[in-house]
Amino acid sequence: MFVLCIEAPRKDFLAMISHHLVTVMLIIFSFALNVTTFGTAVFVSMDLADIVLAFGKCLKYIEMPDSICDPIFACFMFIWIYTRHFLYGYIIYAWILYGGDYSSKLTHYVVIGLLLVLQSLMFFWLWSIFRIVYKMFANNTGVVDDRSDDEEEKPETSEQDNKQRIV
Template sequence: MSSISTKASHGSQHSHEKPLYSTSHNIGGKFSQPKVQHRKGLLGTLARHQIDAPLVAILTILGTYALFPNSFARKFLFFQEYDPVTNTYEKSWEDLYFCLFWVTAFTFLRAAVMTYILMPMAARLGATTDRSILRFAEQGWICIYYSCSWVLGMYCIQLTPTWNNWFVWFHTDQFFDSYPLTALPVITKYYYWLQFSFWIQQMFVLCIEAPRKDFLAMISHHLVTVSLIICSFLLDVTTFGTAVFVSMDLADIVLSLGKCLKYIGMPDSICDPVFACFMFIWIYTRHFLYGHIIYAWTIYAGEYYSKSTHYTIIGLLLVLQSLMFFWLWSIFRIVYKMFASKGGVVDDRSEDEEETVTAPEHVHHNTKHRR
């Protein structure tokens, strides 16, 4: 889940102001690659090689599988415990190979899409500083991924008896239908493990790239989320996990879109309605719908698990909800500042970010300096 603060640099700066990040300079009629500083040590090395190192690993696995289809490489690409009669996959510890491959793949895809698609796009759309270009790329990737994952997740949840309607998405008394879910439909199995891989990769990126002001809140959120995913696997309640995914992903799509619009200098008349839409979706999905999930677990799970297991999951669900309320407070604070300043949505985090930023290796983009 992305953090709540939403501001980007506007298209113009006063001549006496020093930008947080330098823009690319026109040298000899060509735009030079901007100077991007990285963290030192092992973390900096990992941050600089988010494209080439994963690509080598991916090509090695794909090449091995192409030459030797029945080799060990197959485990990285496909699940193993398939039942052709029911068209489902059983649980297996070998599924972790699939997860490892996709953590690597998501690292490569994120860095490559940011570097070669989203950063040039940001420059063409009007982003004027290295910072705004990098942030546009980060949020653009989040918007793309969550758009895909939310659509696929909604498809998966509608295949289960849990689905209710478009107002209250879940039948709370159906979460334990067909319990235990040791076997999953093909589409659900791939969706769930791709989501798990994505969250592991998100934690990896959060640790290797420059820390933000809300780092502790974000890493806490990621740890709780990954813990809940692991518990859903172990306790055979992946329907709960899918419900949590779809109730969380929608708000991030709109939030990331709104941030992208800010980073390219779109006027407040466009950005503010997007932010208002985000506020409504946040409250509806992350408090109303997610509240139904907590209620379902609290009321019905005690019949299937011990008290310690039951209350441990309740604790994790409530910690996640507490973080949602923490960010809801940030949303209201932003709204207050927006009305108080009459200057549109502002970012109370950006001023506290370090001036040193990290980016994938081989970051190439052109930016035009505007007065």
């Protein structure tokens, strides 16, 4: 969370902060309720896709061709859907059924609420992933992360403006 606060804010800054706060609260509950297996399952379902995403971003930063980066992004997308929606949905279902055995009724519902908030944030990012894929096919370009404002989005200057700056 510290890094999010010191780097340039992205368009999904509030979602990222919310995601990290909810995740920290779920970690605290998993330790406090002594259900670390549950906490570990949530952790693994969250981080598996991030490994592939980080690898793909590294390749993009070293300017590997799109023919290499795009399949890695596709791999990331399928892993994301499987782990963060299918497996994570199963974790939510399991907590709804069996989580009450480990906690009070109030705590049980608080954890369900946190799990559902996290799932809603992941649906927001899934929409962003689909938007990136749509732009990739519509513009016939490689994968481009549109969450941050970078140099490419600055208004272009004309050749005349560039000549005047040189002189």
